[in-house]
Amino acid sequence: xxxxxxxxxxxxxxxxxxxxxxxxxxxxxxxxxxxxxxxxxxxxxxxxxxxxxxxxxxxxxxxxxxxxxxxxxxxxxxxxxxxxxxxxxxxxxxxxxxxxxxxxxxxxxxxxxxxxxxxxxxxxxxxxxxxxxxxxxxxxxxxxxxxxxxxxxxxxxxxxxxxxxxxxxxxxxxxxxxxxxxxxxxxxxxxxxxxxxxxxxxxxxxxxxxxxxxxxxxxxxxxxxxxxxxxxxxxxxxxxxxxxxxxxxxxxxxxxxxxxxxxxxxxxxxxxxxxxxxxxxxxx
Amino acid sequence: xxxxxxxxxxxxxxxxxxxxxxxxxxxxxxxxxxxxxxxxxxxxxxxxxxxxxxxxxxxxxxxxxxxxxxxxxxxxxxxxxxxxxxxxxxxxxxxxxxxxxxxxxxxxxxxxxxxxxxxxxxxxxxxxxxxxxxxxxxxxxxxxxxxxxxxxxxxxxxxxxxxxxxxxxxxxxxxxxxxxxxxxxxxxxxxxxxxxxxxxxxxxxxxxxxxxxxxxxxxxxxxxxxxxxxxxxxx
Numbered sequence: 001x002x003x004x005x006x007x008x009x010x011x012x013x014x015x016x017x018x019x020x021x022x023x024x025x026x027x028x029x030x031x032x033x034x035x036x037x038x039x040x041x042x043x044x045x046x047x048x049x050x051x052x053x054x055x056x057x058x059x060x061x062x063x064x065x066x067x068x069x070x071x072x073x074x075x076x077x078x079x080x081x082x083x084x085x086x087x088x089x090x091x092x093x094x095x096x097x098x099x100x101x102x103x104x105x106x107x108x109x110x111x112x113x114x115x116x117x118x119x120x121x122x123x124x125x126x127x128x129x130x131x132x133x134x135x136x137x138x139x140x141x142x143x144x145x146x147x148x149x150x151x152x153x154x155x156x157x158x159x160x161x162x163x164x165x166x167x168x169x170x171x172x173x174x175x176x177x178x179x180x181x182x183x184x185x186x187x188x189x190x191x192x193x194x195x196x197x198x199x200x201x202x203x204x205x206x207x208x209x210x211x212x213x214x215x216x217x218x219x220x221x222x223x224x225x226x227x228x229x230x231x232x233x234x235x236x237x238x239x240x241x242x243x244x245x246x247x248x249x250x251x252x253x254x255x256x257x258x259x260x261x262x263x264x265x266x267x268x269x270x271x272x273x274x275x276x277x278x279x280x281x282x283x284x
Numbered sequence: 285x286x287x288x289x290x291x292x293x294x295x296x297x298x299x300x301x302x303x304x305x306x307x308x309x310x311x312x313x314x315x316x317x318x319x320x321x322x323x324x325x326x327x328x329x330x331x332x333x334x335x336x337x338x339x340x341x342x343x344x345x346x347x348x349x350x351x352x353x354x355x356x357x358x359x360x361x362x363x364x365x366x367x368x369x370x371x372x373x374x375x376x377x378x379x380x381x382x383x384x385x386x387x388x389x390x391x392x393x394x395x396x397x398x399x400x401x402x403x404x405x406x407x408x409x410x411x412x413x414x415x416x417x418x419x420x421x422x423x424x425x426x427x428x429x430x431x432x433x434x435x436x437x438x439x440x441x442x443x444x445x446x447x448x449x450x451x452x453x454x455x456x457x458x459x460x461x462x463x464x465x466x467x468x469x470x471x472x473x474x475x476x477x478x479x480x481x482x483x484x485x486x487x488x489x490x491x492x493x494x495x496x497x498x499x500x501x502x503x504x505x506x507x508x509x510x511x512x513x514x515x516x517x518x519x
Binding site for chain 2: 072131
């Protein structure tokens, strides 16, 4: 079997296992609704580790072995990339959320952003990142540590970013569809949420893919993923301390910054990935 | 480096895995003292179990340091490509990983307990995860103190010297307090001023960062002291 066929087979098995977990999530919904807490907690923990579990099962089933799981911390020489993993999601979401507020002339809404509050949030995020980001290995070991390695030789770098983002966001489908299935929102609302997430995760995925390739470790990606989740909450908390009126809409300006930040992220990191591919020696 | 990771895993895997049952300590405390339970919440009992788990996990984390205080091993590891710096780095990373594993186990058990209690109709049950997080950082701080002593003086002598240092420190603090007994009100007021409602979260988050920084500093200190310690092993 050629290397490409072997890769495709491994990727197929991996995706099949991940989709089974997603399917199981939908099947278990009734049970979860009956016992919305304990069962949900247990299954949710299992589900959040499903990409890593799928990669381990695939490695075992296909006898690929457990080498090259990118589980070394690789701190030496990569400290700056760890710092980038911490800082970039924060900058990304600050630009996405805060810039439209400032540009539209509502700086008074940012009254919660006092030096002391911002410093507290930063310290707390840094401390939590050190001890809790390891939990995101459950996803990163699968997406960046396995799937991207298989998709890149098959579909190229841009294809790997696109497919990676789409699969990553489809994996979140049970969460996106929960509102519609519970009758709390319409189907189109759920689809819109899914589409927005797909766009955001595809863009952010390029950064995580670049980070993993640059450091040859999944830990910086796990850290960046943790910061991706937490920085939105931290900014939201600081914003809530300001005097923002209810049901506020910034309109066009918010969309401009939303898309501009995503496009900048994609352009920069796709560019860097392609440049590094050009530089790396070609193998037969 | 992979070889060192493999060595640590083969030698200490049971200690590493024992962090998971340590996280079940709050649940175990509830099961053992079930006759004294008055309500589902039982926060005091759960915190008691949490502290017991914290102490047990701490003792187990120290056990992974045993067995490396041999002269022959010290010289051999120094001569390898990774050197003693690499060996100590893996040791520090492993102990940090053990603390994180303990923390995850604790938080998972607590989340599960709260969920089961909510299923039983007690939805206002208090979570102890934030206390567990603070204890986790305390554990990082304690290990940052323990490890240099162990590698500088060996496992037995190190813990004895550490004990003496702690006693001396405690005596010094007591002496300072006794000498300032007249100014106690002023000191209390000053402490209250520093730890007021506005500052407390900043001080707390800064404290967490300091714990992490001290852990790294401890690694650098241990690297400096290691060869001096090796000279004294087996004597």
